Structure formats: structure tokens, C-alpha cells
Amino acid sequence: MNAHQTQTRGAIRIDDVVKIYDPDGAAVMAVDHCTLDIEAGEICMIVGPSGCGKTTLLNAIAGFHEISSGRITLDGEVLCSTDKPKAEPGSDRIVVFQNGALFPWKTNIENVAFGPIMQGKLTKTEAVEKALGMMADAGLAGVEHNYPGEISSGMRRRVEIVRALMNDPKVLLLDEPYRALDSLTKSVMHEALLEIYYKNKVTIFFITHDLEEAIFLGHKVAIMTTRPCKPKKILSVDIPHPRDYSVLTSKRFRELMEETNEAVHEEALKAFKAGEKEG
Amino acid sequence: MSTNRFSARSAARGAVSIIVFLLLWELGSRSKQWIGADIFNPLRETLGALGFKKNYLPWVGAIPAPSEVLAAWAGVITDAGYWQSWYKSMFRVLAGFTAAMLIGIPFGLLLAVNRTAFGIGFPVFEVLRPIPPLAWVPASIIFWPTQEMSIAFVTFLGAFYTIVINVVGGAKSIDQRYFQAAQSMGSSKWDIFRRIILPGTLPSIMVGSAVGMGITWEVVVAAEMISGGGSQTGGTGGGGLGFFIWNSYVGGSYQQIVVGMISIGLAGFISSELLRALGQYVTPWLRLR
């Protein structure tokens, strides 16, 4: 029933990963023997209080940070391990950043067509044509020749996602992308994301602190402990896809919220007491 | 993007460049001594073809070598006049700069806070600003009774513009919410000025001061060179490191020119560091990058 079960690529395995920061000699453990399996084509939501280390995991998968020990594999291939602590950033796992990283000096269409042109996979004309189609698909027709600074932040997020999808990635890594949006725009963005997901087969690794967002979007929700982080509770969301906003008020949704709310709240309290700084 | 963590390796790299630089300088300035050798025939031909003199390297060949400069410096250190020049220049810089702050900060704050004052004062200020301070030297000499005061005025001008611009810019960029928060807590206008505007502009003032300090040194040095030595016995006017350099040039002692240049560079560096320390003291909440 779940669409992703037909997918064969984009399976991530996080295997006993540890990350220790060492600022001025005081070792701080950010990730504590974290093991997590993400199936191919699955939407996996990572929920946890701010500063708990979930972004560290994302950065390790993307290749921006090193891990101290453990292993992360993508479709069986090792991304990083104890011997090779830093993965190579690549277009098979593309990140959509928290505050947006559309290049402000390029127009939207130039941004979207950027990846394939840089990699030499498409000529400029081909890339632009594909970009036009994908942007129209995502409801972004009409803003191709504007600059990112001229459109709303919700639209910017969508452009960034389309920019990522142009490269046919195996995984989309989303780092609290809707954090800065108002809740009205957010709910539209959620549906838009799902639309895009149904049309493009990708694994989605989505970090959020919003439990509702997590249960609404995800196949699997991993609730992380506060720093150092590891999965505290993993929830399988059995609400069938395709989903729309009516799911939010369904009985099953409320049940799932009740199951997990306490776990999340517990960790949030711990984080608050530990005085975690934002972000 | 780059966190400037101090590491032995990066210090070593920096040192390597400086040593290489000094070596090249030494070799180049002594080019008269080695360029005559046969190996360098093609080099000499190229120089000639380009229109330069053939018996020494252009530019660097004309200046004294680092070793000579060091020797000259050793000779000058014991001379009281040298240290007096130091004192005079530092004094002028700090005095002019302080004056610029004392007048510039209130003036800038007035412009930032009062719209009418801004409307009247800022356009005139902006029109006068592109005129380089040194262009004021003759006018300043005509106007002020003593040479010292005319130098002081020009020095003051140099830093004044930068400080005012930075104060105005800093005040404008204070987050509106601080004002709103203060007002909702019932602050009076004077309170808001003292507790929000003043501290809020301090960071910009500190940044502006760094630039202003550099300009002040430029102006002082130039003014000292232009307005001449004045009384040779080191009376109230004249003297200073700028004059020291000019005098060395006129007297044909090229090594001393370089001594003077390096001295000013050092003095400038010291005053900037003093300023930065002051800045840290006054605005501890800022961790300057």
C-alpha cells in the first residue's frame, strides 16, 4: 500500500555512529552510538529538541562533517566510516537548508538548472527545458526569471527542492526547511512536498522539531534523545499514502500523537534543563 | 568561512613569506654588486630594452638593503631626537583622534536622533566629505595662528568624517525592537538615548575608529612632511616622524627613510592595538571576529 515499497534505491543505514566534538579539549559527545535504518524511498522524520545532534547526523550523511566512529552506508556503499570519517558530498544526497541556500545572484531558473549543467550531464538548453517543466509541475510557473529575493519564502523552499530533484538524487536531506514559515504556509508546503514526493521517487530524511509535521509526512518517525542523540523511540506511521490535510484531524493521527507526545516532551524538558542553545 | 585558529603551522608559513621577502629585498637592493657578472648579460639586455638602467634592478635596486636599514636604526635609537619624533607624532595622532571622537560622536548622534538636524546637517557634511583632508592644509595654515594647530585641525578632519559616518550608520541599524521594548517598559527619551542608542552605536564607533585611526596617521605624516620642520630644536611646532622621513630624504640618508617608515608602521600598529583593547573594554558583549 505504501508507495515507497516499490523503491529500490536510497536505503541508508546508520550503524553505531558516534560523533565527539573537541572544542578546547573538552570532549562533547553529540551522537551516541546511533543506529538507524532508513528504507529505500521512505520518508523518515527525525524529531528531537534543538541542539540534540540531529543536524550532525544529516551533515555526516551529506559529507560536511566527520564522524568519530561507526559507519554510514547508502545502498550498501560506504559513505563514511571510522577509517574514512568524512563522506564526499555528492548529488546522490542533496541537502535543502534551514535558511535556504538558493544563490541570490542567480535567477530561479538558473538556480534550478545549476546541478546538471555543472556536472555536464545536460546542455544548458536541455537543462533549462527540464527545469521549466519541473517548476511548472511544482506550481512555480511564472517566477522562473525572478531572483530568489523577489519571491516569498515558501516559494523559495519549493524552488530549492526542485533544484535538488533536477539531479535525480537518491536521497533528499531536509534540515528543518519549514521552520521559519508561518503555519498557514507550512500546511500548504507539506501538501506540496507530498505531491512532489509522489511524482519523484526519493528517500527523504527530514529533520524537524514539530511532531505533528513528522507524523503527517513520515512513514517512519525517529524520536531522538537530547544530546548526545540516539533514537529513543521509532514509530511506524501506518496511515496510508497518498495523504492530504484531512489526515490531521483523523482518529489514527491523534492516536499516534498520543503515543509519541510524551516521549518527545520528556526529551524537550531535559534539553531545556540542560540549557541547550537554539539551533 | 575560515576560523582563524592559531596554529604553529600557519605561523610558520607566514614567517616563511616574510623571510623570503626580506631575502629578495636584500638581494635586489644590492643588485649593483652582482648584476655585473656575465651570467646576467641577458638580464641586463632585457632591462636596457625596456628602457631601464642596466647596472641595477629597477625600483628595488635603488633602495637601501634591510641590513643597511638595521644598521641605521641601531645608530638612530640612541638619538634623543628620534624618540622625540615618536612622541610628537603619537601625541598628534591621539590628540587629533580624541578631538574627532569628542566632537564627532555627539554630532553624529545628533544627526541620527533628530530628523531636522539630519536634514540640515547631513547634506552639507556629505558635500564637504569628498574633499581630501590634505587639501585643507593651505586653508588651515592661513586660518590657524600656529602651525601646530593647523596640523591638528587637518588631523581632526580626517578622522571626523569617518567617525560621524559610522555613528550615523550604527544608530540607524539598531534593531527597532529594542526601542519598542524600551518604550513598552516606560522609558523616557533620555533613558532610551542613554541605554539603547549609545551602547547600540558603540560597535560601529569602534569599527569606524579603526579606519579613522589609519586615516589619522596618514594625515599626520603628510602634514608633518608638507608643513616643514619648523623649529629645529624641537620646539612646539614641527618635528614628528613624518618630518624625520622628509628630512632624511633631503639629507640623502636613504636608510633612515626606511627606518622612519617602519617606525611609523610600528607606531600605527601600536595605536590600533590600544584602540582595539579600548574597544574590547567598552563593548565586552561583542566578540570581534
Add this chain to the structure above:
Amino acid sequence: MELVKKALTQEVMLDIFKRTMPFQVVSDAMLRRIAALGWQASHEQGAVLYDAGDKADDIYIIVSGKVEHALEPGVNARRPVQTLGPGDVFGWAALLERYPARLAKAVCVEPTEVIRINGDELLRLLESDPDAGDVVMSRFATMITRDYTVPDLIAQLRTIHRKLHSGDIQGMNLTLYRVSLWLKSPRPYLMLIGFALFLGFWYLAVEVWKLPRFREMPGITVVIREWISKDPTYGLSLYTEEYYQHIGMSIWRVTQAFVLATLVGVPFGLFLGWSRKFKEYLFPLFEMLRPIPILAWVPLAIVMFVSTESAVIYLTFLASFYATALNTMLGVESIEESYLRAASCLGASKWQVFRHVIVPGSLPFIFTGLQISVGVAWFSLVAAEMVSGQYGLGYVINTSYTMVRYPTIVIGMITLGAVGYVTSALVRIAGDYLMQWRVRELALGGH
């Protein structure tokens, strides 16, 4: 089939609008105006609201009941047949001017109450308020492209979008508009007061009251008279060729130095910011030489360079170089990490990152640096000209002093100010032209 025109209370309609997309994102004021266009109709079970191919006139919002909406096969719909209930909106074809035919068949499955809004009227209302209209239309676009892919429809949306914005003030009109706003504010008048005070004081202090120190200065009337006279006493005025020769000389020198400094300083700064190794090697040396004031170089420059002309240009170049290189480096270092990371995710090589991210990303800082560089260039040039050299505005000021031609000093100063301002403005304009994206961002009230 019975159509009953009932005046639904405004409040009830508003309430329904607020629960439906795309209306819920619009302000109350606009909603009231839309509500004023709507009217209610009742239909019995089995009533056919419209058939595919019918003329599309109204948009429908279901208040109560159920409607089966079957899209015709030509439309690539994700869900060709839908059952719509209270709060659902359909009949969007009515909003498209050249697409007046229905795309689907709508049949009431139960007794149904609907609100109908005429498409043409709604369009006109949206055009009258482009901002709100834009919001509605873009939400509408999202909904449409979500449900079906009809290229004509999308083209239609673009046309409407453009129509909504045809009234926007663009380019020249924007400038004129801003100028008119400026004239209406108190600012130009305060400015005049400021200048009047300044010039008035100058006039009074020197020529009327003859205050102690001011007596010696050249008065404003003297200066102006000299400046505009065809046969000036001291040889320089707007009418003398020599005046322009000096200006030209100074400008030529500044241009040479500035261009050289930019050609050397920008790449140097870019590398300093981009490569940590490069910076570790060369930055300490750079910072060691920088504190030496440019003017302290004057005697050494005269010794180094055979001609004074080269010496002057060298000095000016040095000043500009420091400013340009430093600001360029800061520009590169100011680029946010996420842009670089995004580029590497998207498969850009190091060189491509440099070309497409680092260079455009540092342009704002580079241009600030260039403006500073021009200012600094003039500063150094004047000093250098005053000390050594022939021709040039600095030379003019200095010799006017030594030859006791006081009014000419002031003429020189004013000319310097004007020329300096113009060159700085030229750099700024060049920057604005190259960084269209920033201009537009700032215009929209961005950071």
C-alpha cells in the same frame, strides 16, 4: 432545476471563505469585496450544474451537500472523478478569460447549496488590487497545477499574472515617483537651509563681520567671481583651459592607479579568501606592510621611480590596492557556508564553485571596497601631487598657497570634492548594474 437568488448574509459568506483555499490567505477587506460579488443558489439531487464544453461563467463554492465532479479525459487529471463537499471550490475555468469552456461535468449527488461568483467580475476585482490578486492567483495556480497538467491553462495563468502586474511602476517611473515623494517631504528644504547656513556663515564671517581669523580667508564672493570670470586674476577659472588640464591630469592618474589596483587587488583578495594556504603565506606579509601610511612612502617612491609621474601613480595605486584586496578578502569570507555546501551537493567542482558562488557572492563587498578605493586614491593622489609633481589639482592647491593665490585654493578644493564624488558615484552605479539581484532585493524592502 431551480435557481434561487438569495442574499446570504455577509458574515456567513466570509466564514465560508475563510475556510476555503485560495481565499483564506486574503485579507478581510478583500474578502468582503469578493463576498459582495457572490450569490447563493440551491439545487436538488441529480441536478446537472454544468457539462463539459459549456460556457464557463461562475465559480462555485459548496455550502452544503455533495457534488460529483468528473473531468473529461483530455485533461491529464490525477483524480478525474471527485466527490466534492462543503467548503470545496470548483468551476475554476470561469476565471480564465480565453478558456470559457467547462472542463468537467458537475452533478449534485444530494440536495446542494452553493455560492456562485461570476468569473469576470472576480477577475476585475483582483486586477484592481494587484497584491491581493497576486496571492489569490498564485494559490489558484498551485491548486490547478496540482490537479491537472494542461499547458494552455498554465499559459493562461501567466498571462493573467502579467496583467495583474502591468500596472506596476517600473524603472524610470519608479525613479520619478521616488523623486516626487522626496520633493513632498521636508528633506529638500532642510537641505537648502543647511547650505544656506553654511554659505551664509562663510560670507558673513569673512566679508561682512571680518572676524579675527576669518579675515585672511578668501571670501565666498571672491571665490565665485574668480571661478566664473572669463579672465581670472589668478589664472584659473571655468573658462581657462589650464583648469581642465589640471582636472584631466588628476583624473587620468586616479584612473590608472585605480584600474591597476583593481586588476591586482581583486584576484589577490579572492585568493586570500578562498585558499587558506595562500592566506597563511601571504596575509601576514600584507598586514605587516599595510600600517605604513602611503604618504610615508613618498620619499622612497621618489627614490625608486625615475619619474615623479610613476611615483605619484605608484603611491595612489598602493592605497587603492590595500583597500581593494582587504575588502575583497572580507567579501569571500562573508559568504555563508550553506551556499558553498549547496554547490558541492549539486556536483560543482572547486573551480565551478569559485566562478559561480564565490565571485558573485563577494561582489557586494568588492564594490564597497572599490568605492573606498576610489576615495582613498583621491586622498593619496592629492597628497602626492602636493609634494611632488606638476599639474593636477593637488599641485594647484599647493602652488596657489605658495604663490598667495588664495581664492584658487578654494576653487581647487571644491573641484576636488565634486570630481571625487562623481567618480565614487560612477563606481556605485557600476555596482548596481552588475548586481541587479541586490538592487531588486533592497527595493522590495529586504535586508
